[in-house]
Amino acid sequence: MTFSILAGAADAATGTPAWAMLAYLVSGVFFILALRGLSSPATSRAGNRNGIIGMLIAVATTLITHDIANIVEIAIAIFIGALIGVTVARKIAMTSMPELVAGFHSLVGLAAVVVGLAAWLDPASFGITDPDNQIFMVSRIELGLGIAIGAITFSGSIIAFLKLSGKMSGSPILLPMRHVINLGTLTAILAMIGIYAVSPDGGAGEGYLIIGITVLAFIIGFLLIIPIGGADMPVVVSMLNSYSGWAAAAMGFTLGNSAMIITGALVGSSGAILSYIMCKAMNRSFISVIAGGFGADAGGAGDGEAREQRPYKQGSADDAAFMLEQAEKVIIIPGYGMAVAQAQHALREMADLLEAKGVEVKYAIHPVAGRMPGHMNVLLAEASVEYDKVFELEDINSEFAQADVAFIIGANDVVNPAAKTDKSSPIYGMPVFDVDKAKQVFFIKRSMGGVGYAGVDNDVFYMDQTMMLLSDAKKMVEEINKALD
Amino acid sequence: MDFISILSIFVLACFVGYYVVWSVTPALHTPLMAVTNAISSVIIVGALIAAAEADSDIAKYLGLFGVVLASVNIFGGFAVTERMLAMYKKKEK
Numbered sequence: 001m002t003f004s005i006l007a008g009a010a011d012a013a014t015g016t017p018a019w020a021m022l023a024y025l026v027s028g029v030f031f032i033l034a035l036r037g038l039s040s041p042a043t044s045r046a047g048n049r050n051g052i053i054g055m056l057i058a059v060a061t062t063l064i065t066h067d068i069a070n071i072v073e074i075a076i077a078i079f080i081g082a083l084i085g086v087t088v089a090r091k092i093a094m095t096s097m098p099e100l101v102a103g104f105h106s107l108v109g110l111a112a113v114v115v116g117l118a119a120w121l122d123p124a125s126f127g128i129t130d131p132d133n134q135i136f137m138v139s140r141i142e143l144g145l146g147i148a149i150g151a152i153t154f155s156g157s158i159i160a161f162l163k164l165s166g167k168m169s170g171s172p173i174l175l176p177m178r179h180v181i182n183l184g185t186l187t188a189i190l191a192m193i194g195i196y197a198v199s200p201d202g203g204a205g206e207g208y209l210i211i212g213i214t215v216l217a218f219i220i221g222f223l224l225i226i227p228i229g230g231a232d233m234p235v236v237v238s239m240l241n242s243y244s245g246w247a248a249a250a251m252g253f254t255l256g257n258s259a260m261i262i263t264g265a266l267v268g269s270s271g272a273i274l275s276y277i278m279c280k281a282m283n284r285s286f287i288s289v290i291a292g293g294f295g296a297d298a299g300g301a302g303d304g305e306a307r308e309q310r311p312y313k314q315g316s317a318d319d320a321a322f323m324l325e326q327a328e329k330v331i332i333i334p335g336y337g338m339a340v341a342q343a344q345h346a347l348r349e350m351a352d353l354l355e356a357k358g359v360e361v362k363y364a365i366h367p368v369a370g371r372m373p374g375h376m377n378v379l380l381a382e383a384s385v386e387y388d389k390v391f392e393l394e395d396i397n398s399e400f401a402q403a404d405v406a407f408i409i410g411a412n413d414v415v416n417p418a419a420k421t422d423k424s425s426p427i428y429g430m431p432v433f434d435v436d437k438a439k440q441v442f443f444i445k446r447s448m449g450g451v452g453y454a455g456v457d458n459d460v461f462y463m464d465q466t467m468m469l470l471s472d473a474k475k476m477v478e479e480i481n482k483a484l485d
Numbered sequence: 486m487d488f489i490s491i492l493s494i495f496v497l498a499c500f501v502g503y504y505v506v507w508s509v510t511p512a513l514h515t516p517l518m519a520v521t522n523a524i525s526s527v528i529i530v531g532a533l534i535a536a537a538e539a540d541s542d543i544a545k546y547l548g549l550f551g552v553v554l555a556s557v558n559i560f561g562g563f564a565v566t567e568r569m570l571a572m573y574k575k576k577e578k
Contacts, residue, residue, distance in 0.1 A: 021486070031524045032501055038509045038517050041573035048516075048566050051524050055559055062530045068537045070545075077536065077549045081556020088557075089564035097515055097569075104522040104562055107554045111528050114551040118535035118544040125538035126531075138488055241518050248525045249495060255534070256486040260527050262498040267521040269502030274514060367511065374514030381572040388576050392511050 016065060016127075021258065023061040028262030030054030035266060041387050058259045094382040095339045098237060098372040099164040105240045106157035109221075112150025112247035113214060116143050119254055120210055128254060137197050139254055144193030146250030147210070148217040153243040155221030160236050163225075164371055170230025172292050178227060179291070185220045189213055227292030230371070231336070231413075235278045235289045237372045242271025274373050281367035281393075283419075283429035312448065315467035317479030320442050323467075324350075325484065327404035327440070329360045331396065333433055334376050335369050337410020337444075341473035347409060348383040350477050353484040362399070363390040364433055366414035397434055406438035408460075410473050412445070416458045425456055441466040444473050516569045523562025529555035 031054045037047015068074065092100050119126045120135075120143055128139040135143070162168035175181065196209040228236050249264020279286050324330060332351070338344060351361040363385065369376045380390055400406060408415055418425040419432045435441050441460060447470055448461070460466055469476050509517050532555055535548025 027527070028498070031527070032505060034520060034524060035502075035505045035509065035517070038513045038520070040510060041513065041570070041575070044513055044516065044570045044573065045567065048520060048563060048570060051520055051566075052563050055524065055527060055563075058527050058530055059533070062533045063537075066534060066537045070537065073549055074533065074536050074552060077552035078556045081553040081558075082560040084553075085557040085559065085561030086564050089561045089568060092565065094569070097519075097565075100565065101515075101518050101522060104519075104558050107558050108522065108525050108528065111526065111532060111551045111554040111558070114547045114554065115528055115531035115535060118539060118547040118551065119531065121547070122535065122539045122541045122544035125534060125540060125544070237518065241521060244525050245521065248528045251528055251531050253488075253491055253495070255531055256491055257530055258486075258491075258494050260530060261491060261495045262501075263524050263527045265495055265498035266502040266505070267525040269499055270506045270509075270517060270521045273503065273506045274518070277511075277514075365511075372515055372518065374512060374517070377512040378515045378569055378572070381569070381574070384572070384574060386576040387512055387573050390512060 016256075020061050020065045023057055024257055024259035025262075027054040027057040027061070027259040030057065031259070031263050031266060035270065054259070094378055095342060096165070097378060098233065098370070098375060099161050101372060102157045102161040102164055102237055102240065105237070105244045106154050106161060108244040109150045109153025109155075109157060109240075109247060112244075112251055113147050113154060115251055116147035116150060116254075117210070117214070119143055119251075120147075126255060140197040141193060142250050142253040144196050144210075144213055146247055146254060148189050148193065148213055149243055149250060150247040151214050151217030152221035152224070153240055153247055155218045156225045156236075156243070157221075157240045159222055159225040160233060160240060163230060164233055164237075170233075172229045173226040174292070175223070175227070178223065182220065182223055185216055185223065189216050189220065192216070224290070228289065229292070231368075232289050232292075233371045234368055234373055234375075235275050235282075235286070238271050238274035238278055239290070240271070242268050242275060245269070245271055278368055278373060281431060283427070283431070310462045312461050313467050315442070315469055317469070317476060318483045319467065320469055320476075321480045321483035323440055323442075324354055324359065324405060324407075324480070325357055327354075327359050329399075329403045330354060330362070330405040330407055331400060331403045331438070332361065332363045332407045332409065333369075333411050333415060333435070334363065334365070334380070334409050335411025335414060336371060336375075337412075337446075337473055339370055339375065339379055339410070341410065341475075343409060343474040343477050344379045344383040344385075346474050346477040346481060348380070348385050350481050350484065351385070353481060357484075361389065362396060364393065364396045365390060366393050366411070366431075366433065369411060369414060393431055393433065397431075400434045400437040403438040404440060406433070406435040406441045407444075408435065408442065409444045409477070412458060413456070415460055416456065418456055418459065427456060435460060436463060439465060442469055443467070444469045444471065444476050446470065446472065512573070513570075516566050519562055519566040519569065523559055523566065526555040526558035526562065529559065 034051030245267025252260025532551030
């Protein structure tokens with residue numbers, strides 16, 4: 001391999017020296033190590049530091065290899081960004097992590113658009129022009145794709161952010177003919193990138209094409225996410241994570257920068273794998289999630305025919321405390337409701353009280369519990385629950401048969417046995433916790449009225465061994481704690 | 486770098502990404518998203534080039550704007566990841 005920089009770069013000012021290319025490669029390796037560190041909580045913080053080192057190398061290399069006339073302006077720009085970033089990172093509540101991540105994704109997307117537009121306006125500085133000052137055809141395709149993916153990531157993440165933070169209703173918004181509109185818009189974007197790639201010179205028409213690609217991509221990002229419901233957000237957030245990676249990779253191609261390409265590929269794969277894990281945990285195909293509309297008509301059905309009165313047992317905090325004290329083994333299943341009620345600290349206190357009485361307490365986490373992958377784990381960690389007491393679905397599901405109590409707090413669909421038995425159920429085939437095997441089930445729920453996200457009734461409510469604890473999750477757990485004390 | 490070299494790096498990095506990400510423990514999936522967020526802001530490299538070298542004023546200001554956006558993500562992403570990871574504790578024996 002020759003170091004013939006950026007295919008035929010004519011401008012000596014943009015010629016990246018060989019040492020700089022090696023530095024970008026080293027930076028890419030540090031990013032790989034950053035993700036590798038996350039294989040265990042013990043090595044994770046070292047991993048994060050590796051990420052920081054990789055970023056420092058990349059930024060320093062760029063600054064050293066370019067004649068920076070306006071270092072003050074750049075320093076101010078970095079300072080403003082750092083100030084905002086650090087302030088947000090320190091203040092954000094752990095329960096708000098999903099919307100924070102969605103918000104950050106939108107910034108990566110917008111940054112990709114901005115860089116793409118700058119490269120189009122000033123291609124010589126990016127070393128993507130031939131001696132006649134024309135942008136290379138391959139660079140045009142990369143630019144077009146980078147801008148388009150960035151814009152989709154931006155507007156899609158904004159919608160995800162609004163839905164997750166409750167500033168916009170989480171229920172799906174279904175436009176008529178949306179699939180036709182979406183496919184049409186996507187085709188138009190690709191066609192415009194194609195035309196831009198082969199159009200010869202930088203005339204006025206080129207401007208319209210680039211602006212057209214940008215605007216249409218903003219629109220399609222918006223259209224793609226509005227039909228997707230709140231509880232499908234783990235998939236959406238993962239998918240947008242993936243897009244932000246591909247956008248960075250496309251820009252890396254344009255700049256011939258290995259650090260950006262490696263990172264883009266890592267982040268792109270990461271998001272894609274997380275989307276896959278989430279879809280599998282719901283037994284839904286990726287296509288059906290992206291097509292949206294899940295849970296849209298569930299509200300009506302749930303309130304209507306499925307709501308015939310079936311007898312259930314309701315208990316009080318005192319009843320629950322009494323039974324919990326007697327138990328030898330308790331498995332707690334947290335769900336999104338725990339996050340909404342901010343009940344994780346009270347829950348941890350309850351576990352402490354029980355452990356002091358010799359009860360074994362474990363936590364069971366479904367992959368799609370919460371609004372983003374790993375959401376429940378972070379909340380439990382925030383409440384200082386040791387991570388070796390927290391188990392994944394497949395690791396703990398066989399233990400329910402030996403458990404005295406399954407304690408369900410804010411979860412619903414993930415314990416619904418209909419997923420195993422009822423072929424007509426929308427959640428059929430989704431792996432669920434076998435709580436029916438536990439001797440006693442406590443189910444904390446606001447009221448009997450609401451159904452889970454999937455809008456299906458849950459037989460667990462009506463089992464002989466189930467006691468419904470109808471209250472706000474935090475309040476109920478605090479009352480149990482008082483009774484245990 | 487010529488296109489084929491770049492493409493080779495990209496394809497191999499996709500495979501590395503595939504295996505590395507599968508080895509991430511599910512308990513750390515949220516920090517994974519936060520840190521991937523931070524590192525994908527390596528796109529700041531492009532923004533810096535635009536901000537530093539741009540012959541056009543619009544490109545320069547776009548570049549500076551890109552630097553601000555990416556910096557929010559870099560500092561915010563690493564800081565929030567650090568904050569989360571610091572909370573994961575093992576039982577003291």
